[in-house]
Amino acid sequence: MMREILGDIIRPTHYGLEWELPRISDVLETNFFLPILIYFIILQILGYLVKQLLWISYLQLTRHRLQNLTVSLVHSCIAGCSSLIFFITRPIVMLEDAIHWYNPVAAQLIYFSMAYFLYDTTDVIRNDSSWHAFVILAHHTVVYSIFSIGMLSHKFLPYTYWALMVEINTSFLHVRSIMRLTNRDPCKNLCYKTISLLAFLTFFVFRLGTLLWMMLFMVMNYGTFHPFYTYSSLTAEVFFFIFSIFLLRHLLIEEGILEKAVL
Numbered sequence: 001m002m003r004e005i006l007g008d009i010i011r012p013t014h015y016g017l018e019w020e021l022p023r024i025s026d027v028l029e030t031n032f033f034l035p036i037l038i039y040f041i042i043l044q045i046l047g048y049l050v051k052q053l054l055w056i057s058y059l060q061l062t063r064h065r066l067q068n069l070t071v072s073l074v075h076s077c078i079a080g081c082s083s084l085i086f087f088i089t090r091p092i093v094m095l096e097d098a099i100h101w102y103n104p105v106a107a108q109l110i111y112f113s114m115a116y117f118l119y120d121t122t123d124v125i126r127n128d129s130s131w132h133a134f135v136i137l138a139h140h141t142v143v144y145s146i147f148s149i150g151m152l153s154h155k156f157l158p159y160t161y162w163a164l165m166v167e168i169n170t171s172f173l174h175v176r177s178i179m180r181l182t183n184r185d186p187c188k189n190l191c192y193k194t195i196s197l198l199a200f201l202t203f204f205v206f207r208l209g210t211l212l213w214m215m216l217f218m219v220m221n222y223g224t225f226h227p228f229y230t231y232s233s234l235t236a237e238v239f240f241f242i243f244s245i246f247l248l249r250h251l252l253i254e255e256g257i258l259e260k261a262v263l
Contacts (some may be wrong), residue, residue, distance in 0.1 A: 002248040015215075018099060018225035022152035032151065033109060040116030047071050047123065049261055058181075064127045068120070073174040075116040080167035080206075082109050087165065098159040098217065099225060110147055110160050117144045139243060141187070145172060156229070162214055166240075168206040172199035177179075180254075196255065211241050 026032055043138050047067070047222075055066040086106070093101045124133045150156040160188040176199050179192045215237045218230050252258035 008035050009187040011173060017153050017242060018229065019078070020153070021226065021228055022149050024152075026152050027148070035111035036115045038116070039112045040118055043071065043075075043115055043119040046074065047119065048217075050109055062181055066125055066178060067177050068127075069174050069181075071123075072116075072120065073171060073178070075113065075175055076167040076170040079113050079164045083161045086158075086161050086205075094158050094161065096120075098162065099155055099221070102154050102157050106161075107151065107157060109164065110151055113164060114144055114147050114151075117128075117147075124157070139240075142236050146232065149232055156224070159214070159217070162210055163208050164207045166207050168201065169202040172202055172246075175199075200251070203244075203251075207244050208248075211237055211244065215241075 003062060011195055014190050020130070036226050050067045057234050058066060121137060121140045121144075126135050128136075150160050172195060176192070176195050180194060183189055183192060215234060218237070223229055249258065
């Protein structure tokens with residue numbers, strides 16, 4: 001039993017599923033929705049504690065933004081660090097077996113991330129009605145949908161770990177945003193400058209670089225699984241790449257590197 005849980009297992013019932021469409025009815029299976037529900041409750045408790053204990057001296061809009069960023073930072077640190085550790089410890093799996101390798105313990109990180117995106121969606125709906133909120137909701141909807149496709153098929157788990165490596169960059173972006181909200185003149189702060197530099201460096205390596213690799217992977221492996229997975233993945237990755245370009249533009253404007261009028 002322990003070998004099945006901790007080993008590099010692929011259950012026999014998962015063979016050939018890459019050629020089948022994911023069954024939507026499986027979202028009602030306890031092994032799919034129960035982990036998400038448990039992590040969602042944990043995140044709700046975390047969010048409640050953050051709102052009761054942290055950033056309470058700030059004005060309402062700034063306070064909510066800081067509290068939301070704090071929970072988001074917890075998720076991005078866990079997801080980013082875990083995916084990077086997985087890559088370091090299992091490079092062959094990440095590079096050569098990104099489709100078929102499956103482990104129920106490793107799948108928990110994906111369920112945790114899906115729960116986070118549900119949590120953040122509900123938090124944004126309750127507290128934000130700006131254009132920024134709409135963009136975030138669109139992003140979370142695409143992420144949750146594409147993660148669900150992989151989890152329902154019991155395929156592409158290491159490939160999804162690649163996607164979570166983007167969270168390494170997200171961690172630095174969250175810290176940078178927190179520093180901007182809490183520091184009246186962050187651009188003169190050495191710590192802020194360091195975090196901002198790391199945010200830009202990881203943006204190109206772990207965000208744009210990862211997305212490009214994932215698109216290349218799908219193109220190079222076309223025909224080795226159902227076309228649905230190819231097209232749905234590429235559609236999501238193109239969306240995230242465009243989203244990332246606009247995010248990069250926003251960061252460059254904030255740093256004064258790019259004029260706002262420049263597209």
